[in-house]
Amino acid sequence: MSKRDNRAxxxxxxxxxxxxxxxxxxxxxxxxxGKAREALDRAKQLFKETRSAEAEALVLAAYEARxxxxxxxxxxxxxxxxAALVGQRFPAHRDRIVPLVKQRKSIAGGDLRTLLAELASxxxxxxxxxxxxxxxxxxxPRQLADAEALPAGDPLRCAAKAVSDLFDAVTSGPxxxxxxxxxxxxxxxxxxxxxxxxxxxLDAYYRRADGAVRANVDAIPPDSAPARLxxxxxxxxxxxxxxxxxxxxxGALGRAVGGGRPVLRNHLAQLVRALEARDAAxxxxxxxxxxxxxxxVSVKQVLAATVLQQWSRLNLSPRPLVATLQRDRRxxxxxxxxxxxxxxxxxxxxxxxxALIFWDGYLADANRAGATPATxxxxxxxxxxxxxxxxxxxxxxxxxxxxxxxxxRDAMIRDGELPECADPGRLLARARQxxxxxxxxxxxxxxxxxxxxxxxETEAEGWRQAHPQDLEPLxxxxxxxxxxxxxxxxIELLDEAEAIxxxxxxxxxxxxxxxxxxxxxxxKEGRFALALAxxxxxxxxxxxxxxxxxAYLGAVRSAAMRRNGDGAGAARLHQELASRLGNxxxxxxxxxxxxxxxxxxxxxxPDAVSPAQAVQALARSCDLFRALDRPLxxxxxxVARVEGDLDGASAADLHSLCIGGLAMGRPALTxxxxxxxxxxxxxxxHRFLLARGRALAAAASRRDRDRAGPCLRAARELAGRxxxxxxVREASSALDALVPSPELPPWVxxxxxxxxxxxxxxxxxxxxxxxxxxRQVPAFSGDKxxxxxxxxxxxxxxxxxxxxxxxxxxxx
Amino acid sequence: xxPFEVLGIDQTAGDEAVRAAYLAAVRRSPPDRDPxxxxxxxxxxxxxxxxxxxxxLRLFGPAPLERLEAVLDEVPDERRFVGPGPWLDVLxxxxx
Numbered sequence: 047m048s049k050r051d052n053r054a055x056x057x058x059x060x061x062x063x064x065x066x067x068x069x070x071x072x073x074x075x076x077x078x079x080g081k082a083r084e085a086l087d088r089a090k091q092l093f094k095e096t097r098s099a100e101a102e103a104l105v106l107a108a109y110e111a112r113x114x115x116x117x118x119x120x121x122x123x124x125x126x127x128x129a130a131l132v133g134q135r136f137p138a139h140r141d142r143i144v145p146l147v148k149q150r151k152s153i154a155g156g157d158l159r160t161l162l163a164e165l166a167s168x169x170x171x172x173x174x175x176x177x178x179x180x181x182x183x184x185x186x187p188r189q190l191a192d193a194e195a196l197p198a199g200d201p202l203r204c205a206a207k208a209v210s211d212l213f214d215a216v217t218s219g220p221x222x223x224x225x226x227x228x229x230x231x232x233x234x235x236x237x238x239x240x241x242x243x244x245x246x247x248l249d250a251y252y253r254r255a256d257g258a259v260r261a262n263v264d265a266i267p268p269d270s271a272p273a274r275l276x277x278x279x280x281x282x283x284x285x286x287x288x289x290x291x292x293x294x295x296x297g298a299l300g301r302a303v304g305g306g307r308p309v310l311r312n313h314l315a316q317l318v319r320a321l322e323a324r325d326a327a328x329x330x331x332x333x334x335x336x337x338x339x340x341x342x343v344s345v346k347q348v349l350a351a352t353v354l355q356q357w358s359r360l361n362l363s364p365r366p367l368v369a370t371l372q373r374d375r376r377x378x379x380x381x382x383x384x385x386x387x388x389x390x391x392x393x394x395x396x397x398x399x400x401a402l403i404f405w406d407g408y409l410a411d412a413n414r415a416g417a418t419p420a421t422x423x424x425x426x427x428x429x430x431x432x433x434x435x436x437x438x439x440x441x442x443x444x445x446x447x448x449x450x451x452x453x454x455r456d457a458m459i460r461d462g463e464l465p466e467c468a469d470p471g472r473l474l475a476r477a478r479q480x481x482x483x484x485x486x487x488x489x490x491x492x493x494x495x496x497x498x499x500x501x502x503e504t505e506a507e508g509w510r511q512a513h514p515q516d517l518e519p520l521x522x523x524x525x526x527x528x529x530x531x532x533x534x535x536x537i538e539l540l541d542e543a544e545a546i547x548x549x550x551x552x553x554x555x556x557x558x559x560x561x562x563x564x565x566x567x568x569x570k571e572g573r574f575a576l577a578l579a580x581x582x583x584x585x586x587x588x589x590x591x592x593x594x595x596x597a598y599l600g601a602v603r604s605a606a607m608r609r610n611g612d613g614a615g616a617a618r619l620h621q622e623l624a625s626r627l628g629n630x631x632x633x634x635x636x637x638x639x640x641x642x643x644x645x646x647x648x649x650x651x652p653d654a655v656s657p658a659q660a661v662q663a664l665a666r667s668c669d670l671f672r673a674l675d676r677p678l679x680x681x682x683x684x685v686a687r688v689e690g691d692l693d694g695a696s697a698a699d700l701h702s703l704c705i706g707g708l709a710m711g712r713p714a715l716t717x718x719x720x721x722x723x724x725x726x727x728x729x730x731x732h733r734f735l736l737a738r739g740r741a742l743a744a745a746a747s748r749r750d751r752d753r754a755g756p757c758l759r760a761a762r763e764l765a766g767r768x769x770x771x772x773x774v775r776e777a778s779s780a781l782d783a784l785v786p787s788p789e790l791p792p793w794v795x796x797x798x799x800x801x802x803x804x805x806x807x808x809x810x811x812x813x814x815x816x817x818x819x820x821r822q823v824p825a826f827s828g829d830k831x832x833x834x835x836x837x838x839x840x841x842x843x844x845x846x847x848x849x850x851x852x853x854x855x856x857x858x
Numbered sequence: 859x860x861p862f863e864v865l866g867i868d869q870t871a872g873d874e875a876v877r878a879a880y881l882a883a884v885r886r887s888p889p890d891r892d893p894x895x896x897x898x899x900x901x902x903x904x905x906x907x908x909x910x911x912x913x914x915l916r917l918f919g920p921a922p923l924e925r926l927e928a929v930l931d932e933v934p935d936e937r938r939f940v941g942p943g944p945w946l947d948v949l950x951x952x953x954x
Contacts, residue, residue, distance in 0.1 A: 185949040217942045248945075252937055274949050282937075295951035299944040305936040310929075318926050344860040345932045348920045352929060355922035390918065427917055 066096055073104055082111040106132070106139055113143065117150040118182075126151065153183050163195040165202075177202075181237035185271045187213060190238075205232050209241045216248045240270035247279055256283040282308045306339035313339065321356055329353075330366045334373070343380075350384060354391040364388075382411050398435040399446040399468075405432050406467040426481030430489060433473040440496075443470075452497070471497075478505075482512045491522060499526065517543055517550055524556050528563060536560055558589045559675060565602060569644060574610040578603065594636075594670045597627055601640040608646055620649070631655045631663035631684075639671065639679040651681075657691040664688050665699035668706025678710060689715055692722040697730050704737035713826045716741040724817055731814075732764035736777050738817055742824065743784060750824040755784055757817060760810040860932060861902035861915070869916065876906055 069092050076085035089108035093101040109132045116125035129147040133140035149160050158180070165176045184190060190206035197203070208228045215221055226249060229242045236242075243266045250258035260283070263276045278296055282304055300309040313336035320329035333353055340346035350371055357367050371384045389404035409428050412418035418425055436443045440452070447468050449455045458464040459472070466472045474493055477486045487509035494502035503526045509519035520543040527536035537560060543553045565580035581603050590596055600623045607616040624633050630652040638648040655663075664680060671678035692700065700723040707715030716737050723734035739757030742750055758781045765773035805813070862869050865879040880903040887895030906912045923929060 186946050213945075214942050217939060217945055219939050252939070254937070271949055275945065278948055293948070293951055295944070295947040299940075299948050302940040302944045303938050305934070305938065307930065307933045307935060310933060311927075314926055314929060321926070340933070342860075342863075344863070344920065345929065348860075348923060348932050349929045351920055351922040352926055356926060386917075391922070394922070423913060424917065427913055431918065 066092060066098075066101070070100070070104060073108060077107060077111045080111075080115070082108065082115040086112045102136070106136060106143075110143065110146070113147060114150075117147065122147075122151045153179060158183065158189050158193070159195065162190070162193040166195045166197070166200075177237045181240065181267070181270050183271060184237060184241075185274075186210075187238065187241055202237070205236065205238050208232075209238050209245065212245050213241065213248075216245050216252070220252065221249055240266045240272040244272040244275060251279060251283060259283050281312065284311075301339070305341060310336055310339040317353070321360060324360060324362065326362045326366060329362075330370050333367065334370050337371070343383075346380070347383065347387065351387050351390065354387055355394065358391050358395045378415060379417065382408055382415070382417065385411070393435060398437070402432055402435055402467050403465065405435075406465060421480045423481045423483070426477045426483060426486060429473045429477035429480065430486055432467060433470040433477065433489060433493070436470045478508075482508075484509065484513055484516060484518065487512070487519065491519075499529075502526070515546060517546055517553065520546070521552055521556060524560070528560060531567075533560070533564055533567065554587075554589060558584065558587050561587070562599075562602070562674070565606075566643065569602070569606045569609060572609070574606050577606050581606070593673065594627065594632075594666055595674065597623055597633065597636050598640070598670055598674055598676070601633075601636045604637065605640050605644045605646055609644060629659055629663050629666070631659050632666055635663055635667045635678070635680060635684075636670070638681075639667075639677065642679050643676075657687070658694060660684060661688050661692060661695045661699055661703070664706065665695075665702035668709065669702045672705065672709050678706070680710060685710075685712060685715055689718040692718060695719075695722060697723060697728050701730050701733055701737075704734065704741075708737070708740055713741040713744040714823065717823060717826075721817070724814065729768070732761050732768055732770060732773055735764065735814070735817070736761035736773055736780070739777070740780050741826075743780060744826050745824040746826060747824065751784075753816070755781065756805070756809070756813045758784070759805050760813040763804045763810060766804075859898060859902065860920075861905040863934075864898055864902035865906070867906075869912070871906075873908060876903070876912075880907075 069088060073085050073088045073092065076082075076088065086105070086108040089101070089105040093105040095101075109128070113125045113128055113132075116122075116128065126147050129143045132143050136143075153161055161176055161179060165173060165180075168176055180190065187206045187210040190196075191203060191210045193203060193206075209232070212221075212225065212228055215225065226246060229245060232238050232242045243262045247259050247262035247266075250256070250262060259279055263279050266273050266276055268276075278299060282300065297309055300306065300312075313332045317329055317332035317336065320326075320332055333349075336349060337346060340349055353367065354364075354371075357364060368384065368388065371387075372381050374380060385404050385408040389401045389408060392398070392401035392404060405428060409418070409425060413420045413425065418428075437446075444450065444452065444455065447455065447464060449458070452469075455464060455468060459466055459469060471490075471493055474486065474490045478490060487505060490505040491502045491509065494505055503523060506519045506522045506526065509516065510523065513519070520539055524536050524539045524543065527533075527539060540553070540556055540560060543550070543556065547553060561580055561584050565577045565584065568574070568577035568580065581599055584590060584599055585596070590599060600619055604616040604619045604623075607613075607619065620633065620637070623636075624630055627633050634649055634652055640646075641648050664684065667678055667680070688703065692703075695703075700719045703719035704716045704723065707713060707717075707719060720734045720738040720741060723730060724738065735757050739754045739761055742754035742757060745751050745754075758777045762774055762777035762781070765771075765777060862871075865876065865883055867875055867879045871879070880899065883899040883902075884896065886892075887899055889896040904911075905915060
């Protein structure tokens, strides 16, 4: 090609063409290639230059192609406007252009009659064009199946009938086996091919073959009419295809087919995104849309509880959320339920005092509405639960209400400045009135025991009268009478308890304990004959044959003899006891402890005690004094010696030392004995881990205390596996009593499941490895568990819910 | 997991009805053939086996879920046959 030719070829399309023939050919090729816009620009230029009839025909063809392209893209209004413009500019051709647009627009609106009428007599090229349009626009195969313009035997019409019938069948019930074979005759070039895939996808959807659903919808051409159901089907079968702004028809379909589940999933996904972005307005609107989709109350409750929990964690203002949750004013039951769920959320967030207010409101409302009778178990359980929300630390409870004393609290309640629910005693009294159940009485007795022992006894007496066959209040009253020295009363009560169940272990122990206490009291009073008579009776009790009890009774007898001046008799008795016990150190420990009780000089310590003998003496003494509920006085040097030399001790002795250490307030002994016990696997492994956890809970440093939780959780899990339910309960109580880490802000909820979830075998193994590894012995803060750090007022949570209280007051 | 729905009983069901529903559910999901189903049935029964537990569930439940999406697990995955109408409405409606 010459340079001149090259220049001509490089000319801009807008440059006037010198060769109209070449331009015409170029424009026609552009139209054929679907490049309508460029073809129209060139045709308009050519027409401007030549003003010939040929150029006019060409520009009209280009306009037609451009309008066709717009129609194909669904730009019907634009196409209509352009056709009107062309009609104005070329009035002679108006009748050709404008009806074309109208026809296409009516097709887009679902009216295929004209097209189908044309199809009946169309030549093959036009038929292919019409079929392509049908592929894109046929939104109901019944239209094609019922098209009277087509002969009854037209293959396309017959296939459309098969498709239509199958579409009705597949959406109305399970298909008969082999029913899909009716689609086999439809080729993949047919305008019905996308429908064939859609029907197969629907069949797979109802058979729950979600993989087949995806495979079929993936093959549906994206420009076909059935493709409009592809995102819906993908959404119905599950994530990750949430629909953005689903149309009302899609929403209705989702609800009708999936019972609202797919739409609910969509709203939940939006809610999660909104919460991640802390976008409260969007989150509230997602909640608003999701709630009506929860068909059952239980799902609605779970959704509300979960959203409230997340809301509280994110520290978002609860007002709009609560307003949304309580929007349905006619559903009073749900309104109450929302208050209940808010109370539970506050509890979990640690805001127990605010939870109390919500519970109080909930109960008052439920009682008023008659939904919950004022007397009955339900009301009683709520009140008991409310009382249980108060922290064990009474000062902490007072701090929450900015009070200095319980007297101040009572005065403020009397003056109406504080609600009655600020007093756990009043709550429990109401609970007892609603349902005088044993657990209410138990809580009442425990509540008053620490405040007013006489009141606790009164409550226990009420319990006894309400439940005459219940041993628990009687045994409490026996102990209470014993504590205040009312020995005769205690014996009378014990007689009643024995009348109910003489064989109950605690009843038997109580009888022994009372007789022993009587003997000890008489020795102190100098009534030695009576004391010795008591001891004679005690020695006949079956309990005496258990373990080393005889040695304790012998020591008491010897104390009576010594106090009565019979030193020789006491010495003989010591010899007899030493021979029966087989461990002089143990006898020395028992005699020392009993002697301390009666202000007697301790006997001389035995010489040359072996480590094994010392360990055994202390272990057995721990068991004995714990069983008799008597204080063991162990010399510190003996305890230190035992702690430092536990090699070779039996697992049973180590376990006794673990328990004894805790009972004596010597966690260091428990720590050492549990460490030795943990060094080997055995049936008591969980018990040693439990003891280690309990000892660590009393450590002085937080670092050591933090080890207690994993130990206790692992111990609880291992105890559960070993079916040692006492150990499970003990580990749970110890876990509950652990002081929370002071670094956590008080409003941060404890991770639900952090304690509840059982540790994995790997976590247990890790815990055991860590506790078996050589470590420095922790320092222990005195003999008691560390006192809880006084918390500052929970400013944050109060701020958070302040506006909610105001809101609810305005809008009850 | 709503234990009442797992056992297919009403919230007001008594101890005997709960026990009967549990035994029927165990027959449907025996531990040797459907261990996962049996676990769910067992947990559901533990949660509602006596009146005290049912009351506790009613007053102090449900526990919030860790993930909001898990709420969906509480909703049965139904696939209802609704006829061609709602499907065709979507096809007709999108461009109407």
